[in-house]
Amino acid sequence: MKITVNVNRGTGWTWETNHWEPVPLVTFTQSDLYILGRKINSAGGSGFTYTATFPNVGNQSLSADAEKSDGAWLQAPARIISVAEAIPPTFTWTAPTDGAAVDLGPAGGQAEVRLTAGSDQFQPFTVSITRDGLPALTEQFSGTSYAKTVTFGPAPLGSRSISVKCADPNGLSSTQTRSLTGRDSVPPTVALDPFSDRQTLRSSPHTVTLTGRTNGAASGITGVAFTFTNGPSGAAQDTSSGRDWSAWRVQAPLAAIGTYPFRVTVTNSRGSTVSASGTITLVAQGPPVFTWAAPADGGVVDLGPDGGQIAVRLTSGSDQFYPFTVSIAHDGLPVTTDQYTGTEFTKTVMFGPMPLGSRSISVTCADPNGLSSTQTRSLVGRDSAPPTVALDPFEGSQTATSLPHPVTLTGTTNGAQSGITEVAYVFDNGPSGVAQDTSPGGDWSTWRVRDALPTTGTYTFRVTVTNSRGSTVSASGTINLHL
The missing domain is CATH 2.60.40.10 (Immunoglobulins)
Structure with a gap:
């Protein structure tokens, strides 16, 4: 003192x-x-x-x-x-009460802090008011009552803390803390403009456009978001002239037909939200459109003993309703079926070894709606390994000791390489038939003809080899039979 x-x-x-x-x-x-x-x-x-x-x-x-x-x-x-022993200041915090509501708008809100103190206190007090983690507001207080209007930011809603500290000239102080409740005084609103709830999917993806309104700056709108069940989600576009979200637009790509519930949610600066919802159903129109890139109509298929293969290639635009179901039919075989999503499809298709010549193939593409389109082409089966035949040396002039006179001919073919299925022979004005397969593998790579000539004379013969694709090749010769 x-x-x-x-x-x-x-x-x-x-x-x-x-x-x-x-x-x-x-x-x-x-x-x-x-x-x-x-x-x-x-x-x-x-x-x-x-x-x-x-x-x-x-x-x-x-x-x-x-x-x-x-x-x-x-x-x-x-x-x-x-x-006497020094004691900290004593004051009464009269307003706001603990748990009192603070109405918050886009610019925040206000509360009046009111204190009273007895005349027996050591004054002046230094009053410090802290809230929301902001720097403390500090003023001098002399007398029995004190009032200060305190501003709160617009967010968050719910619990907001505020504390008051009074310090006397000796530096002794006392503090009181209260919790206030931030309440949205201007909650957000949202309204959807009229829209078509059933739309035709003519290309993929199909862009859906939604528009609507909010109370904008009045509520301090900070964003409009959308979400489609089993579809896209994201932020809407602010189309208002004042950039306050009072008007907005959603453009959402939907990939396939079906029903899409959606929700549009508006959020303001205090964290309050409000939603509007609806449903859009997409239906498809028109059969799939595709280009058959290969093989070309009339293209050649090289066929060997095991057949041959081609690559079927299809292309289509990204505006089609995917996935396609691609069905390929040829040669009366069971249809092959695959799923096709994208702009290009390739599949290797096997053909049997025969017949040579015209071979038909068709492709059908069906979309998820069951709409389909079909294209058919004719290919040409070509023998990629034609048959060969060679005669072993034989006696062209033979003496008959008795009639009929036995004759033996032998030879070779390219066997399994060409898929030989038969070796036949015929003598002009004489016998004919099927040769004997003498190859160890049973592929006609070696063969033998045994038959009898009925009388003397000149016999021209022909040995004909046939493969699995129906191709043939012949070798011929002459035997002169005399006494």
């Missing part, structure tokens, strides 16, 4: 040229302060103010004296003061 020691020098008068001048009666050279009989400060003869700190509580005796210029001392009457 501050203690002041005053000295009073008194007043005398002296005559000075037609008037009296005041002069001090006493001159002091020193003044002292004592607490509990112990001198704690000394100063000149003019008095002083001293800030004292008391070591303990209880009654404290204060005394002072002063020395005159003639060496005499004057003693001031002693005083007794009572020293």
Whole structure:
């Protein structure tokens, strides 16, 4: 506490040229302060103010004296003061009450902080108000009542903390904290403009457009989002002139036919949301359109003993309703079926070794609606390994000792390479038939003809080899039979 020691020098008068001048009666050279009989400060003869700190509580005796210029001392009457323990400030927080609502709009909201304090407090108080993690608001408060309007940001809704701290000039302080409830005073609104809930899928993906409105700046709208069940989701486009989301547009690509429930959700700066929902059904129109890139109509298929193969290639635009079911039919075989999603399809198709010549193939593409289109082409089966035949050396002139005369011919073919199925022979004006397969693998790579000529004369013969594709090749010769 501050203690002041005053000295009073008194007043005398002296005559000075037609008037009296005041002069001090006493001159002091020193003044002292004592607490509990112990001198704690000394100063000149003019008095002083001293800030004292008391070591303990209880009654404290204060005394002072002063020395005159003639060496005499004057003693001031002693005083007794009572020293109590220092306590922090006491105040009452009258408003807002704990849990009170704060109405929040796009610019936030306000609450009035009101405090009262008794006149027995050590003032002025330093009042610090903290909320929402913002820098504290600090002001001086002297008296019995205090009021301050405090601003809150627009978000979040729900619990918002605020605390008040009062500090006295000694630096002692007390703090109170309350929880307020942020309440949306202007909740968002959303309205869908009329839209077609059934649309025709003529290409894929099909873009759906939705438009609508909100209360925009009045609620501090910060975004409009959309989501389609089993479809896309994302942010709408702000089409308002003031860029406040009062008008918006959604453009969403839907990939296939079906029913798509959707929801449009609006959010404002306080975190409040509101939604509008609906359903769009897509139906397809028209059969699939595709281009048969290969093989070309009339193209050649090389056939060997195991048949041959071609690559069927299809292309189609990205605007088709996928996936296609691709069915390929040829040669009366079971139809092959595959799924096709995209712009290009390739499949290797096997053909049997026969027949040579015209071979038919057709492709059908069906979309998920069951609409389909078919294209048919004719290919030409060509023998990729035609048969060969060679006669072993034989006697062209033979003597008959008896009739009929036995004749033996042997030879070779390219056998399994060409898929030989038969070796036949015929003698002009003589016998004919099928040769004997003498190959170890049963592939006609070696063969033998045994037959009899009925009479003498010249016999021209022909040996004909046939493969699995129906191709033939012949070798011929002449035997002259005489007696």
